[in-house]
Amino acid sequence: MNVCVLGGGVIGVTTAYLLAREGCQVTVVEQHRQVGHETSFANGAQLCYSYVAPLAAPSVFSHLPKWLFDRNAPLRFLPSLDPDQWVWSLKFLLQCTSERSRQSTVELQRLSAYSKQVMDEILSNESIDFDFTQTGKLVIYRDADDFAAARRQVEIQSWSGVVQTVLDARSCVEKEPALQSMEQVLAGGIFTPTEGAGDCYVFTRELARISAAKYGVNFVNGTKLLGLRQEGDRIVAARTSGGDVNADFFVVALGNGSREALAPLGVRLPLLPLKGYSLTLPIGEKHAAPTISVTDVHHKIVYARLGSRLRIAGMVDMTPAGYRDDPRRVELLKAQAQSVMPNAGDFTKAEVWTGFRPATPDSRPVLGCSGVSNLRLNAGHGALGFTLACASARLVVDEICGVPTALDLAPYSLTGRNSRRQYGAVT
Ligand SMILES: Cc1cc2nc3c(=O)[nH]c(=O)nc-3n(C[C@H](O)[C@H](O)[C@H](O)COP(=O)(O)OP(=O)(O)OC[C@H]3O[C@@H](n4cnc5c(N)ncnc54)[C@H](O)[C@@H]3O)c2cc1C
Numbered sequence: 001m002n003v004c005v006l007g008g009g010v011i012g013v014t015t016a017y018l019l020a021r022e023g024c025q026v027t028v029v030e031q032h033r034q035v036g037h038e039t040s041f042a043n044g045a046q047l048c049y050s051y052v053a054p055l056a057a058p059s060v061f062s063h064l065p066k067w068l069f070d071r072n073a074p075l076r077f078l079p080s081l082d083p084d085q086w087v088w089s090l091k092f093l094l095q096c097t098s099e100r101s102r103q104s105t106v107e108l109q110r111l112s113a114y115s116k117q118v119m120d121e122i123l124s125n126e127s128i129d130f131d132f133t134q135t136g137k138l139v140i141y142r143d144a145d146d147f148a149a150a151r152r153q154v155e156i157q158s159w160s161g162v163v164q165t166v167l168d169a170r171s172c173v174e175k176e177p178a179l180q181s182m183e184q185v186l187a188g189g190i191f192t193p194t195e196g197a198g199d200c201y202v203f204t205r206e207l208a209r210i211s212a213a214k215y216g217v218n219f220v221n222g223t224k225l226l227g228l229r230q231e232g233d234r235i236v237a238a239r240t241s242g243g244d245v246n247a248d249f250f251v252v253a254l255g256n257g258s259r260e261a262l263a264p265l266g267v268r269l270p271l272l273p274l275k276g277y278s279l280t281l282p283i284g285e286k287h288a289a290p291t292i293s294v295t296d297v298h299h300k301i302v303y304a305r306l307g308s309r310l311r312i313a314g315m316v317d318m319t320p321a322g323y324r325d326d327p328r329r330v331e332l333l334k335a336q337a338q339s340v341m342p343n344a345g346d347f348t349k350a351e352v353w354t355g356f357r358p359a360t361p362d363s364r365p366v367l368g369c370s371g372v373s374n375l376r377l378n379a380g381h382g383a384l385g386f387t388l389a390c391a392s393a394r395l396v397v398d399e400i401c402g403v404p405t406a407l408d409l410a411p412y413s414l415t416g417r418n419s420r421r422q423y424g425a426v427t
Contacts, residue, residue: 001025003400004238004247006225006261008035010204010386011378012253014393017122017207019251020215022401027247028208028217029240031224031257036204039255039385042278042353044313045304046293047196048387049116050162051137053153054104054363055316055383056095059146072332074300075316085318088272091361104362105156107411108384111365113162114407115391116194122390126210130202131306137195137293138167138176140186146297147187154190165191178290178341197293197304199311200386220245225254225261233373249400251376256358258379267370267414271380273356277333278313280306280353281345289344299336303344310345312337316357316383325354357382365392367412368399376400377414 001024005016008030016026032038066073077089095104123132141147154164169186173179179186211217223242228235228250237244252258259269283289289310294303301314314333317326330352338347359382360366366380378396381388391407398405410416 001249001401002027002247003249003251004029004245005251005253006238007253007255007257008032008204008208008219008221009038009253009255010036010040010200010389011255011381011392012251013204013208013211014389015251015253015378015396016217017211017215018393018397019400020211020217022397024401026211026215026217027245028219029223029225029238029245030219030221033222034205035208035219035221036201039355039358040204041201041355042280042311042313042351043200043355043386044278044302044383045197045199045306045311046137046295046302046387047116047119047198048137048384049112049196050109050164050194051139051190051192052105052108052112052384052387054095054101054108055359056092056104056362057101058096058098059149060093060096071328074298074314075318077318080319085272088270088361089318091270095362100362102156104364105153107364108388109162110407111391111412112384112387114394115388118390118394122207126207128203128206128210130198130200130206131309132196132198132203133305134194134196135292136191136193137197137295138172138179138189138191139295139297140172140179140182140189142185142187142298144187150190150297163193165193167191176290176292176294178288178344179294181342182340195293197306198386199306203386225257228261228265228375230265230372235372235375249374249376251378251396251400252370253378255379255385256356258358258377262370265370265372265375267372269366269377269380269414270360271358272318274359274382275315275317275319275354275356276313276383277315277330278311278353278355279330279334279337279347279350281310281312281347281350283308283310283345287343287345290341294341296336296340299340301333301337301340303337303341358385359383362417364412364417366414366417367392367396368409369413369415371414
């Protein structure tokens with residue numbers, strides 16, 4: 001079977017790799033000259049296999065005024081005349097009820113736990129050096145109410161057998177000495193030992209190299225998708241800047257480009273690009289960098305060690321399309337990170353990066369059927385694309401190849417995601 005994967009980010013490349021291992025002949029169309037150069041490039045590097053939560057949560061309502069009016073808030077909403085932004089925001093607010101937020105937490109957790117299994121399987125099959133570590137993750141809280149809510153979230157997640165430890169401020173510093181200067185201001189933290197970290201770009205690049213060399217995947221880089229040629233209920237070709245690419249199946253894994261590519265077919269993806277920033281610092285001998293991943297909930301900043309580098313990422317900006325980068329947000333990120341871990345790395349040599357999370361209102365990706373018979377979706381992974389890439393790809397590939405999927409795709413599908421389900425034990 002010939003399959004054309006549209007998009008060479010972490011999602012498209014993982015999909016292409018698994019398709020090729022199933023014996024498919026795979027072509028990947030990517031607009032950049034190299035894979036992984038868009039949102040998968042310098043993200044927060046977290047592999048959150050157990051501790052996942054949607055952005056839409058009941059606490060959003062109390063934080064809203066701050067997000068609207070405080071320039072220094074970790075999440076900023078800059079209203080525009082763009083109706084898509086308003087429609088997305090409304091759908092997002094509708095997802096902020098306890099029930100919906102809980103439903104999305106469970107579905108994200110199911111997917112992330114499966115992603116760990118698939119990632120482990122890939123790493124047992126291939127040798128990929130992407131500064132991968134599995135030293136766990138500490139989520140720290142300053143606000144007592146936020147910490148109480150987190151402890152309740154631990155209970156929700158414990159259904160699935162996830163092991164998490166609730167720590168007081170002292171124990172947080174004992175667990176991660178790089179947080180020493182924070183002891184007085186912390187309410188506590190949650191430690192999850194199963195969480196990992198790694199360089200998403202290097203993973204994507206190396207998996208692409210292996211896919212081409214070992215499994216014959218054809219990467220057509222530097223080629224832009226211009227449209228999809230439809231005949232009846234089938235796509236017959238992808239129109240690209242390099243000519244038509246024909247295939248039996250097509251997978252849309254275009255990240256933020258997915259919405260635009262699908263709109264002419266009448267397929268409406270609920271995606272909004274949420275801007276974020278990252279810093280990558282060299283770690284010298286005199287630095288005391290963290291050895292475990294840390295999330296500072298107050299500032300919504302994540303820290304991950306990647307070998308001799310420290311990756312720091314944060315800020316969620318709902319800005320109008322095309323809105324310029326804001327150097328003040330980068331300076332704020334730098335200042336806040338420095339206040340938490342002043343000696344974690346060389347802040348004067350920080351490499352700055354801006355990326356856009358392809359976000360859905362409920363934080364769940366859109367997987368599987370598109371409504372067009374031979375077109376499949378693998379997009380909208382928001383702030384969790386690296387974490388969820390392996391599971392999403394496995395599910396979409398199994399569906400294409402007619403293999404029973406390990407998870408029900410309905411909660412992640414375009415049409416089935418809002419149907420009500422009973423949430424008992426997560427298996
Ligand atoms: C600041 C920040 C921090 C993050 N931190 C984390 C984290 O810690 N952990 C985590 O799991 N996730 C994190 N994420 C999210 C993660 O990076 C994304 O979810 C993931 O990279 C999305 O992958 P993708 O393949 O869908 O998109 P992309 O990587 O953007 O890939 C899509 C590809 O499609 C190509 N494309 C688009 N349109 C066209 C076209 N018309 N023709 C040809 N090619 C096209 C693009 O060039 C691109 O290469 C973070 C994101 C940001 C912004």
